[in-house]
Amino acid sequence: MNIVQDIKPLSTFKRNTAEIIKHIKETQRPTIITINGSAEVVVQDAESYQSMLDTLEYLRNVQKIQQGLTELKDGKAIPAKKALADFRKKHHLL
Numbered sequence: 001m002n003i004v005q006d007i008k009p010l011s012t013f014k015r016n017t018a019e020i021i022k023h024i025k026e027t028q029r030p031t032i033i034t035i036n037g038s039a040e041v042v043v044q045d046a047e048s049y050q051s052m053l054d055t056l057e058y059l060r061n062v063q064k065i066q067q068g069l070t071e072l073k074d075g076k077a078i079p080a081k082k083a084l085a086d087f088r089k090k091h092h093l094l
Contacts, residue, residue, distance in 0.1 A: 007032045010040070 006029055013020055013033050020043070024031055030044040044052075071077055078086075088094060 001029060006030065007034060007039075009034050009037075013043075 005023070005027075008020060008031055010033050013031075020031060024043060025045045028045060028048045030042045030048070032039045033041045033043060068077075
């Protein structure tokens, strides 16, 4: 982030919307929009936003895998066949 280029007051964003959006798309850096000197919203290009969402999803999945491996190591895992049998019994399935 470049503080001089990537933080704009709302009034500047309103006057120069097209130019600021072009800058955001070219740099793929978000811009912080301020109101009365306080950060209020972040404007980001769609491609960078999607990339951020994909990265977040990946990190959440890695965390879940790590949790599963820890549970396995700690003896908290249940064999799949037993888990499925228990599920079927609980829900009165075949």
